[in-house]
Amino acid sequence: MLNTLREPESETIHLGFKELYLSAFKWMLLSRTVEDKVAALWHAGKIAGGCYLGKGQEAVSVAVGIMLRPGDIFAPLIRDQAGRLAFGEPLFDILRTYLGKKTGPMRGRDGNVHRGRPKERIYPMVSHLGAATSLITGALMARRMRGETGFVGATSIGDGGSSTGSFHEGLNLAAVERVPLVMTVTNNRYAYSTPNSRQFACHDLVDRAIGYGVEGYSMDGTDLKECLEIASHAVDRARSGFGVQMIVASCVRLSGHAEHDDGFYMDKALLDSPIGRDCLSVAQAHVVEQGWADEVMVREWRQQAKAQVEDTLQQVQREPAPDPAEEDWHSLASAHLIDPEYAE
Amino acid sequence: MSITYLEAIREAQARALRENPNVYIYGQDIGAYGGAFKATKNLAKEFPGRVLDSPISEDAMVGSAIGASLEGMRPIVEMQFADFSANGFNQIVNHAGAYFYRSGVSLPITIRLPNGGNPGAGPFHSQSLESLYAHFPGLIIMTPATVDDAYNLLLEAIALDDPVLYCEHKYLYNRVKAERLPEEVSFSAGKALCRRPGKDLTLVTYAAALYDALAAATELEKEGIDIEVIDLRTVKPLDTPTILQSVARTGHLLAVSEGWPWGGINAEVIARVASKGFHLLDSPPERLNCRDTPIPFHPDLWLAHKPSAASIVKKVRQMLEW
Ligand SMILES: Cc1ncc(C[n+]2csc(CCOP(=O)(O)OP(=O)(O)O)c2C)c(N)n1
Numbered sequence: 001m002l003n004t005l006r007e008p009e010s011e012t013i014h015l016g017f018k019e020l021y022l023s024a025f026k027w028m029l030l031s032r033t034v035e036d037k038v039a040a041l042w043h044a045g046k047i048a049g050g051c052y053l054g055k056g057q058e059a060v061s062v063a064v065g066i067m068l069r070p071g072d073i074f075a076p077l078i079r080d081q082a083g084r085l086a087f088g089e090p091l092f093d094i095l096r097t098y099l100g101k102k103t104g105p106m107r108g109r110d111g112n113v114h115r116g117r118p119k120e121r122i123y124p125m126v127s128h129l130g131a132a133t134s135l136i137t138g139a140l141m142a143r144r145m146r147g148e149t150g151f152v153g154a155t156s157i158g159d160g161g162s163s164t165g166s167f168h169e170g171l172n173l174a175a176v177e178r179v180p181l182v183m184t185v186t187n188n189r190y191a192y193s194t195p196n197s198r199q200f201a202c203h204d205l206v207d208r209a210i211g212y213g214v215e216g217y218s219m220d221g222t223d224l225k226e227c228l229e230i231a232s233h234a235v236d237r238a239r240s241g242f243g244v245q246m247i248v249a250s251c252v253r254l255s256g257h258a259e260h261d262d263g264f265y266m267d268k269a270l271l272d273s274p275i276g277r278d279c280l281s282v283a284q285a286h287v288v289e290q291g292w293a294d295e296v297m298v299r300e301w302r303q304q305a306k307a308q309v310e311d312t313l314q315q316v317q318r319e320p321a322p323d324p325a326e327e328d329w330h331s332l333a334s335a336h337l338i339d340p341e342y343a344e
Numbered sequence: 345m346s347i348t349y350l351e352a353i354r355e356a357q358a359r360a361l362r363e364n365p366n367v368y369i370y371g372q373d374i375g376a377y378g379g380a381f382k383a384t385k386n387l388a389k390e391f392p393g394r395v396l397d398s399p400i401s402e403d404a405m406v407g408s409a410i411g412a413s414l415e416g417m418r419p420i421v422e423m424q425f426a427d428f429s430a431n432g433f434n435q436i437v438n439h440a441g442a443y444f445y446r447s448g449v450s451l452p453i454t455i456r457l458p459n460g461g462n463p464g465a466g467p468f469h470s471q472s473l474e475s476l477y478a479h480f481p482g483l484i485i486m487t488p489a490t491v492d493d494a495y496n497l498l499l500e501a502i503a504l505d506d507p508v509l510y511c512e513h514k515y516l517y518n519r520v521k522a523e524r525l526p527e528e529v530s531f532s533a534g535k536a537l538c539r540r541p542g543k544d545l546t547l548v549t550y551a552a553a554l555y556d557a558l559a560a561a562t563e564l565e566k567e568g569i570d571i572e573v574i575d576l577r578t579v580k581p582l583d584t585p586t587i588l589q590s591v592a593r594t595g596h597l598l599a600v601s602e603g604w605p606w607g608g609i610n611a612e613v614i615a616r617v618a619s620k621g622f623h624l625l626d627s628p629p630e631r632l633n634c635r636d637t638p639i640p641f642h643p644d645l646w647l648a649h650k651p652s653a654a655s656i657v658k659k660v661r662q663m664l665e666w
């Protein structure tokens with residue numbers, strides 16, 4: 001069924017929308033700040049490999065991340081820095097992983113956005129788009145098999161990733177199993193350089209919710225208020241047994257696909273359209289308008305975020321890189337089955 | 345009383361379900377129907393909620409097993425045919441295979457692949473995919489040929505903390521029998537076994553080709569040629585010492601596999617013997633694979649496509665004349 005709900009009705013929201021909004025806004029600020037820093041490091045040649053930012057998509061990401069509780073499962077994708085922070089990923093993780101530090105969760109074995117902490121239920125993504133859909137579905141099935149209740153899982157995908165067979169198989173399975181999954185599809189109108197017109201032929205991706213037999217929502221991804229309302233509703237619905245919730249958010253990627261890409265192919269008119277707004281500026285204006293903070297206070301929060309990023313970075317930069325001579329070059333947990341051929 | 349290779353697979357799964365509440369089986373038509381080959385016959389009834397029919401979604405079947413194993417389960421995924429695991433390839437090699445090295449968290453998943461050819465099965469229900477998966481790090485590849493190994497290795501696969509591709513040979517399902525199941529479970533992954541001692545030439549093989557190798561050895565015995573037959577049982581990890589010890593005794597090596605010739609298990613066996621045991625060889629090491637075409641449908645073409653006792657005999661004669 002297609003759910004077009006707009007009115008807030010979740011507990012979380014009644015319990016203090018202002019606090020929720022401000023907390024989400026601060027996570028967005030921190031996310032933008034750390035990503036700007038990472039981009040600067042990348043342009044200075046300090047980072048190996050790619051650099052993928054969630055700029056312009058913080059509101060969508062944080063709204064879902066902040067609704068999750070400890071014990072819930074989050075399988076973030078490339079543009080989910082804000083959601084990661086809100087769910088509890090330490091700020092250290094992004095910097096240690098981009099810089100390939102041995103101290104990071106991936107120990108230099110994987111980089112940039114390909115990071116996570118499986119034991120804390122932040123699943124590290126593989127690059128292959130769509131793969132996390134069935135992953136999180138299986139994790140939710142397992143918890144149900146073990147008799148647990150009250151948990152939800154959340155993951156996200158882009159307009160491009162939604163064309164993969166893996167995404168389709170995963171979402172269909174999630175719907176069949178009626179697991180408590182919140183799937184956010186962020187339609188930022190491009191997949192790398194490919195526009196929606198070369199990606200899918202349906203009128204609106206949210207229409208696919210009917211085909212999958214899941215509840216679907218359209219959401220203005222530039223408006224934090226709407227994002228929080230819809231994410232809160234969807235997470236509550238999933239938690240209360242209404243099955244898979246599919247949120248289709250509209251916004252624009254305020255960067256190239258990655259930092260090597262200037263996005264020259266993007267339609268400039270899109271940036272001037274309502275969904276081309278910067279969600280962070282929109283949120284800031286809302287905070288000031290509501291009288292929840294003045295410009296001075298927001299500037300102070302921004303400074304605090306900067307200081308936090310700088311302090312973290314300074315520590316991380318002093319930390320060791322992985323040592324190839326000390327590396328454990330083994331891919332099996334079963335140590336007795338490691339082929340002696342590959343022992344050295 | 346006798347028990348088939350297929351029944352041993354079913355019994356191993358029943359035992360694992362009985363002994364460990366975290367084990368469940370996931371695959372197409374495996375519930376009430378009992379599986380395309382009946383490897384899960386009656387298990388859904390005996391273990392309600394733990395033998396689950398999946399949609400035809402090999403990618404999602406494996407992806408969901410990865411997620412479930414992160415949450416403490418020990419999933420067994422049944423592919424209906426090994427050939428269809430191609431649709432789950434990405435989840436197997438890139439997601440499951442890479443997980444432990446990347447994150448330090450292991451995934452206790454068993455993926456059962458009904459592997460290898462049967463007369464009339466054709467290009468898409470006959471493939472031997474062990475070499476393909478063996479190419480990727482982070483996976484264990486088992487290829488049992490006997491009832492005991494089918495039973496023991498499957499229980500070991502389920503007990504291991506790493507992803508295992510358990511390649512069960514379809515040709516052997518109802519053709520290989522034993523008096524009874526092994527009385528005691530013994531874990532021997534990674535260990536090859538000498539199935540027939542001999543002093544003239546070493547045949548290294550596994551799965552259904554083992555029986556062709558043994559038949560060839562019996563035939564050659566009539567000519568006074570004494571063949572040693574090594575059954576790899578687990579192709580990854582590969583038991584190099586057992587192979588080298590045998591070649592040290594015989595001085596000749598022929599590797600036999602039903603898989604395709606380019607790269608693969610035979611190539612790996614020969615490469616290892618050539619680099620570690622070159623001095624042991626009295627003739628160039630050789631291999632027999634199936635032909636480099638899709639697997640043909642007609643039973644006569646199929647028989648001519650893969651190594652047989654006759655083609656092994658012929659090859660051995662050539663090698664020993666050298
Ligand atoms: C299966 C697969 N094919 C190709 C890629 C390479 N790739 C990485 S991101 C990307 C574009 C993704 O676009 P979209 O899903 O719209 O997400 P966005 O980048 O817009 O957030 C591509 C093609 C990939 N990661 N996975």
Ligand SMILES: [Mg+2]
Pocket residue numbers: 158159160186187188189190191192
């Ligand atoms: Mg996109």
